[in-house]
Amino acid sequence: MHTELTDTEIIRRILQGDQAIFATLVQRYQQYVFTLVLRFTDSREDAEEISQDVFVKAYRSLADFRGDSKFSTWLYTVVRTSCITFLRKKKLDTTSIDNERTFLQLENKESGFNANSIEQKSRHAMVNEAIRLLSPDDSQLITLFYKGEQSLEEIGRIMRLEPNTVKVRLHRARNRLKEQLEKHFSHEVRELKD
């Protein structure tokens, strides 16, 4: 379904009134958006809700996309603002939650790595689990670089950082990811080395 069309062509057609073709953009970027949103929140339900909101916002403000950057770069700015708004709202809703509950959530998160099911987890799941343990900034940086196909310059532009700073942060993020993999998946990491 319109897979041969470029993002710019699709956007031009949407702006001319062809609403249905927006589905092509959604299918093209839904995994990218959903993964980035999952770097902000642990809940898949929340992530799906935010991702949906991201596409609705992107559709509504599509006329503002000037085409001087990649569509995925522009979409990331929508992802970031939507996630920050959602988290701010959620934080306000849950101010009554005490530290004990937060501690329990963290404990559950840690215990999720017990030996019960790790053996069966694929490498893909393992990497995603380790990325989820990083800070949102680190995990987004890794996702944008490896999965968003964004260059250091493009990441710098959307994060308002110098490319060299992005490079240093990416090195640090990958080192932290390595530490998480060694901490929680030492067995699998050892197998990979052999």
Add this chain to the structure above:
Amino acid sequence: MNTQQPMEDRLWNYIDGGCSAAEKSAIESLITSNREWQEKYRELLNIHRLLNESELEAPSMRFTKNVMEEISRYHIAPAARSYINKNVIRGIGAFFLTMIAGLLTFVISQLKWSPGNSSSQSIKLPSIDIGLSQLNKIDYPKTFNSAWVIGFMLILVVLSWMLLDMYIQQKKRKTS
């Protein structure tokens, strides 16, 4: 750990293909000759491969359908650049700049400059008394009747009327 950091950074740079030809050959020779570098390179390369091979998370099957149902209720908003008038932005900027300039002029005109004690050998900067401690002693009716304040207020009123006029004109043009 600290001694390892430059090695890791250099290796990541090499893996990403971001180093110069000279640096590349230097790292290649280190990898072949130094066991520590070799091990670290393999370790980092594994992480790099894992990240490259990792897949993106997928939302539910109905995701696209849900989005399309949702957007069917909306229209694309006009581009911000089409309805933001640069003259209005410039007008607002001028308004605030005049306010700041007026305020600064007023504050400077109220300053009492007194030279430091010239009898002593040490150099002293002039002391400035802006009279904050004497705020309660200010004669407010007299102050607000000064030519400075009245002039400043007049400028503000004229600018406000200009802004309001620009806004109404723009609205009229849109409706016609």
